[in-house]
Amino acid sequence: MKAESAAIHHHDVVIIGGGLTGLRAALRIADADLNAAVVSKVHPLRSHSVAAQGGMNASLGNVETADGTVDSWKAHAYDTVKGSDYLADQDAVERMCRAAPTAVIELEHMGMVWSRLPNGKIAQRPFGGAGFPRTCYAADRTGHNALHTLYEQVTDRRIPVYDEFFVMSLVTTSGRCAGCTAFELMTGQVHGFFAKAVLLATGGFGRIFKKSTNALINTGDGQALALRAGARLKDMEFVQFHPTTLYGSNILITEAARGEGGMLLNRNGERFMKRYAPQLVDLAPRDVVARATEQEIAEGRGYDGGYVHLDLRHLGADRINERLPGIRQIAVDFAGVDPVRDPVPVQPGQHYSMGGVDVDCNGASSLPGLYAAGECACVSVHGANRLGGNSLLETVVFGRLVAEQIIRDAPKIPPCDDGPVRAAVLSASSKIDGILRRDGGERFSELRDRLTRTMSKAFGLFRSDREMSEGLAEIGRVQDRVSHISLQNKERALNQALIRLLELKNMLSLGEAVARGALARKESRGSHMRVDHPGRDDRTFLKHTLVGCEGDTMRVSYAPVRLGLFEPEERVY
């Protein structure tokens, strides 16, 4: 491609990612009369937010409790902090929990259809690790309803969306982020985007693991872009494994299935969670239930192939159809099991990335002009383990908050010329030419499979120094080989193999960041369980892990955790 044909776009704010966070931020920014554009590698409605099932936490207190106690933002904050194994920053948690009821009501007024109680109020259900029925829901399609609602609003405001644009690099100049380059899938052209602020809202990186509930597109592009541009990643070793993913395809079976009364049973028909979490049983937080499930399987009390049963039969067809219709359909379609008649085969699988781009309470990263929110960011509100129902909440709360910070910052940005963006377009374009010129090299699928197998084996639910060291070495070997991958398809337009190769490079950076963080954290906390360091060590490790790049080398450092509301205590459920 010639330089003259480069397409350069000017916007006040470029939002990378069109899921709940990106769209919520776009609305707020557009309402402040700033020119925002969404750039996404898929159509916004195909974002992984659409797959969120169970719900969104907010202390509305719509459901009366047996003992007459009333939910509050502080109770929500306590559950979140305890669930995080005390690694969450409590000022951030406070902001999120205080803003939660407003966020839910705001969506309702935008037209989102929530499930309702007989009195007409928004329905709430119990979720793992929560002291109250706090999770607002739309059957088991909460993410779908929320995303379609926000997309309707974005469409109505005519906010430009560049869909099927794969962002290749962030552009930095004079120490700040001034835009990005993006490869347009349909044409093969590289575009330059010039902006006062760039917001990363690209979601998680679950696809670096072999078994994940995530959409196939969740390759952590935003985190990798930030790292390459000089920003830091935080707490990357904390990866959530969901206890109930459908055996075979690892499609999510929502925690709401247990919230509605579903029970986990081992092959002896035993409700094994009673042994691991006598009080909350099946509704203990995800890290606890996932490890227990994995242990049952490892000790021979699972079924052949490695799964246990999630029994919903006692709920009856009516309740299943009303509250969990999507789950019933998923089980029928993908496992050939009807939960009304048979238990559902489930096993733990990667589900969520607690870590992400290191940002402050307002979503600003350490690189001026670069912001991040949602799953791709780490504020941190989830610490070492996220509670179910808090991720959807984070998307809309921090989508709005980061937008407000950008609205405050943008007028202060001095104008600068778009030379660096033009240069970055040329550089991205020649990078693509270079890839397309290579012949007879490595195969993409072989290297991707090596990475995902390694991540699952060495950085799964139970970790040890020996396995992780081997894993890190293997990641290094794959990194050495990835620049030799060659593609058969030499065309620029609609070359999906090219996109997947670029994604794999991002995935490898994140794999290494997870590995380095996990190796250095010689304790067990939340989702990070070291069999060689089984206890939590607050004296040494009550701190955030930071990973930054110096040249090609990743370096680990630490930052303090902000306490303030609740002192760390033993975590018992």
Added chain:
Amino acid sequence: MKLVVRRFHDGMASPRYDGFELEPRPGMTVLEALFWCQETFDDSLAFHYSCRGAVCGTCAMLINKVPRLACRSQLLPLLKGQLEVSIAPYPAIGETVPWNPQEAVLVEPLPHLPVIRDLIVDMRPFFSFYRYVEPVFRPQNANPEEERLMDPAAVRTLELYTNCILCAACHGACPVSGQNPHYLGPAALAKLYRFHIDPREDGRGVAILRRADVQDGWWGCEMYGNCTIVCPKGVPPRTAIAKAVSALRHTQEKSDRRQNNANE
């Protein structure tokens, strides 16, 4: 078995059909088979994908002459004839290539939208119909303090329509959409109906339906019902259209009567 895939891109005089030999394992979906072909044989094979769990609406295509999601359609049941669906015939599902449904699964792009490459179609016309009906709730208050109440029964009816994932399977199955490129189509019409029946849109009931009160809107439907049969989410656009038509006729009759009374 064979996966027979229609291939086409700019520069080809006419489409061709490639047969990919593969051993289907139990549970293997058409989407997984396409990935396998792409990674094993031909990395230029183009198709859309995202969630692989039948919720994002990305991978609708024509599979054994029925518009459906590739991620939700398993090979073995297709070969055994367990996923046969009977829909009213239309030109786009006529015979294109000889294929034996016991030994092969036939995969073609979703009909009624321009093919860009292989199984990727241009969704822009589909979304232009979506935008045409202005599917949006315009909140009255920027900072609402309270939720509005809704009857759970009303929510259950609404859910029938909010479940739409905009995959365009209905559009590819609609004989009218095939004939008339301006017809708004079942998805956009069902979306508009969803706003019509939302009890929170107080007082604007029939006014909302007016947005599609044109020949290429409600009145274009010929009640084939293929849309409702192929919808992977159980959304019934035909019912929505029938009810909208009847509501519009009813208001028309009422206003005619008023007019007549006034004239008398």
